[in-house]
Amino acid sequence: MMVEKEDLGLSLSLSFPENRSSMQLNRTTSLASSSSPSAPFNPQKISWLDNFPSLGTFFFLSELGHMPRRCEAVPEGNRREPSGGGRRGRCRSFVAEQHTLSSVSGKRSEREATGDETERASSHGISDEEDADGSRKKLRLSKDQSAILEESFKEHNTLNPKQKLALAKRLGLRPRQVEVWFQNRRARTKLKQTEVDCEFLKRCCENLTEENRRLQKEVQELRALKLSPQFYMQMTPPTTLTMCPSCEHVGVPPSSSSSAPVDHHRPRPHHIHPRPIPIHPWAPTTPVPHRPFNALHPRS
DNA sequence: CGAGGGTCGGCGGTTACATCA
């Protein structure tokens, strides 16, 4: 009686185009809109994290000196005891009693006032399933109920009180049940997205590692060639580099056959390139200052 | 106008139960 994952809209796809600038994750829902209003994540601040909302939250919190709650260090004195779970609303544990009596929120008052008495009989004959000892059978939503909830979730992954009441009435559920279902559904979506993000970053890391390995090998080969003058004096350089005579910017032309100068100063039209100076990277007379690999690629 | 308290909704984390292999 369980709804298929595809029906739940949890089938997040992951694609890895060669062109990284176009990498996009096909997200079922916009997590940015579902994130807590208390998390002031500014997507423009870390633009490349647009594709990773969950990671973006992580990095943003880290940047602010906050850690996500998952990583939060809880002081020993404040650490929550492993308390009883699902039925605590009905059989409150000692710890819950200790910590919640001082602040009876509206949420809790709603649960206690309407959750047990007035709403109990409204759906699926829950009261009929009460055991003699007070424990309650767990409700499983019907296929139709799940489908309607899914449809509603696709439209908006949060509900205002009016929508919640209407949906609960339509489904024959308690408003609290609809609210819980949406909370759990958002959590599932976020978890799924986090898994996708992690998988994506893992593959990115693998690709970069492979590329780094390839480049290191290329550097070794080039250095070996440089140590063999009988070779490089006869060889044509694979690429013709050009250097701007005024700023000494070195660039690679769009295509090796094109003789057009590299226009790396396009934003500054006043800058004139009278004549590009070709640079033969292996020519011994060209005084190319040696720079370590890390200096050329500071991020590697 | 700012401080303090109450309410509300969302989230992270957890538990318990139903279902399946």
Next chain:
DNA sequence: TATGATGTAACCGCCGACCCT
């Protein structure tokens, strides 16, 4: 039939936003 794995309904505690006094 027993059992471990998995999915999920339901819960608690916390936090930030909002409102009122």
